[in-house]
Amino acid sequence: TFTAKVYSNVLAAPDVSVLRLRLPAGQRAKFEAGQYLQVRLEDGSARCYSMANPPHESDGATLHIRHVAGGQFSARVAQLAPGDLIQIELPFGNVALAPDDTRPIVFVAGGTGFAPVKSILDDMLKKRVQRDITLIWGAREPQGLYLGAAVERWQKQWPAFRFVAALSDTPSDATDGAFAGRVDEAVRKTFGSLAGHVVYCCGSPPMVSAVRAAAAETGLAAEDFHADVFVPGPSSTPV
Ligand SMILES: Cc1cc2nc3c(=O)[nH]c(=O)nc-3n(C[C@H](O)[C@H](O)[C@H](O)COP(=O)(O)OP(=O)(O)OC[C@H]3O[C@@H](n4cnc5c(N)ncnc54)[C@H](O)[C@@H]3O)c2cc1C
Known part of the structure; x- marks a missing residue:
């Protein structure tokens, strides 16, 4: 367990905080891409949040936290100020993606x-991985796709990087080029066949179920579907 210090806390969307935590001097965050940490609350319970920073940025952890109405931690996260201390533990979670896999990969993300x-x-x-990469990122409204700068950087670095924005609650004449619909519908629309691909999906339980079904219908082998599901409450699978 670490006592981490809030370094910055920025509202990236009306309901998403990007919280940057710093570890105590001399401490490094050891984790692999795709893993998560647990925030320990005063009552002893824990909440899981995925690291958004890559492992080589190991002086802290950057979290993208959606404000859940009435949520014990997330509804208050926007009030955290630089210098505030919080207890965290890491890393947790299995890393499903094989580093030597060269097949085309499709990332499907819902919100945070x-x-x-x-x-x-x-x-x-x-x-410097060279691979056929597609990112499908969905939100209700354009502001829910809260980190366009990161997407632009990947598009610049990988000329073949394909990005599909999916907006499920925006009139189709106001999506500004984005797909009007849910991410599972965007998967069906984007791919004639997903045979030979690998899919990594992350979001709420219903979103992940819908994408799993869409991927299976589109020819993806079941073992090539990997997901992290943001189920409410603590998960207890330490590495
Ligand atoms: C492995 C893992 C990684 C996660 N990573 C992230 C992440 O990177 N970013 C992120 O924003 N969240 C993430 N979550 C979800 C997060 O752990 C919390 O569940 C969420 O922030 C709510 O916590 P809370 O204390 O605010 O709400 P609580 O006080 O725990 O819950 C309040 C009420 O809201 C309901 N609720 C909780 N979460 C949701 C939800 N997502 N949608 C609808 N209702 C909900 C609860 O059932 C309860 O009724 C992750 C979850 C897991 C298991």
Whole structure:
């Protein structure tokens, strides 16, 4: 367990905080891309958040936290100020993606499900991985796709990088080129066949179920679907 210090806390969307935590001097955050940490609350319970920073940025952890109405931690996260201290433990979670896999990969993120995807893609960039990459990122409204700068960086570094924005609650004449619909519908629309691909999906339980079904219908082998599901409450699978 570490006592981490809030370094910065920025509202990236009306309901998403990007919280940067620093570890105590001399301490390094050891984790692999796609893993998560647990925040320990005063009552002893824990909340899981995926690291959005890549492992080589090991002086802290950057979290993307959606404000859940009435949520014990997330509804108050926007009030955290630089210098505030919070207790964290890491790393947790299995890393499903094989580093030597060269097959085309499709990332599907719902809202703050973007956080582990960002860590994985920044890590792949650092390792100069050359691979056919598609990112499908969904939100209700344009502001829910809260980190366009990261997407632009990947597009610049990987000329073949394909990005599909999916907006489920925006009139189709106001999506500004984005797909009007849910991410599972965007998967069906984007791919005639997913045979031979690998899919990594992250978001809420219903979103992940819908994408799993869409991927299976589109020819993806079941063992090539990997997901991190943002189920409410603590998960107890330490590494
Ligand atoms: C492995 C893992 C990684 C996660 N990573 C992230 C992340 O990177 N970013 C992120 O924003 N969240 C993430 N989560 C979800 C996060 O751990 C919390 O569940 C969430 O922030 C709510 O915590 P809370 O204390 O605010 O709400 P609580 O006080 O725990 O819950 C309040 C009420 O809201 C409901 N609720 C909780 N979460 C949701 C939800 N997502 N949608 C709808 N209702 C909900 C609860 O059932 C409860 O009724 C992750 C979860 C897991 C298991």
